[in-house]
Amino acid sequence: MKPWIEYYNGPVPYEHLSARHKTLVKMNYMLITSEVLSRLSDLFILRALIVMIVWTCSYRDVRSYYESDVVVRWFLGEYKSKSEIHRRAKKFRGEVKTLFKEYAKELEGKMSRLADYLPSSALYGKVGKLWIVDSFLIEVSFGKRNKETLKKKFELDLRQRKYREAANTLFFYIKCKARRRFKGEFTKRNKSYFGFKVFNLMSPTMIVHEIQVELANFPDNKVGFSRSGYKVVDRGFVGKSSTWLIGFSSFRRYVEFFGIFLRRYWRPYATEKGMVEFFVYVIALIYNSYIYTSVLSRVPESQLAH
Secondary structure, eight states: OGGGGGOOOOOOOGGGOOOHHHHHHHHHHHHHHOOOHHTOOOOHHHHHHHHHHHOOOOOHHHHHHHHHHHHHHHOOOSSSOOHHHHHHHHHHHHHHHHHOOOHHHHHHHHHHGGGGGGGGGGGGGGTEEEEEEEEEEEEEOOOOHHHHHHHHHHHHHEEEEHHHHHHHHHHHHOOOOOOOOOOOOEEEESSEEEEEEEEEEOOOOEEEEEEEEETTTTGGGGGGOOOOSSEEEEEGGTTTTEEEEEEOHEEEEEHHHHHHHHHHHHHOSSSSSHHHHHHHHHHHHHHHHHHHHHHHHTSOOHHOOO
């Protein structure tokens, strides 16, 4: 029996649960057994945020799932209003970075005792000596009729010497009163994107240790991860010091697992960079838990007993 099933006493048999519900069961196991997570002063808000991420929903929708889904009700244990969850999430934002780093360190310690069952990426080097760094774009809506977008269009028309279009755009800019909701920025990577850029620092065991969120047009080679050891990157990081190694695509490909996971669970949870980074940290925390439980699932029960 997988260890997280022993901690499940919900109303629906485990074998009948959906993939999302099984994720809640795994996260419940991690919240109970992790020394770092279990000593949180406000464990409820982390549970509520996990529901938001897994269902890619809003603060308000957490109430709907609590009322209509018995497994979500079991996982949360209680319910708070939308405004209460929002207020406590902003308060929790101040401690999530330290919590995340401590949790990643705890998971590495546990996984070091399961060396025979680690992912193949662990063969490339030691934790703390070798890292993978990459960036991923996350999009938000830029809005077609707001002052910021019209200003960008006006500047582009002038650069392209489209003076008639520029005059029309200027007219709409003067008349427009709406402001852009999301505080992102434009960038181009084969096509235009608007939003934010997520940098992550990953160990050979595929555990994410650090996160940095910037505007989408932030240059890759300006990222500031200060961990010692060699960092494997792509050509976008040209210009960094000699400890930043460009190439090794066979090793670097493992970082894509986090990128896929991030895009799967991302929605516009927040409008400004600070809160966007907060939600990315929560997504990365769930991702790290996924990696650890996937390793645990390969360990024989006889060894887990010890």
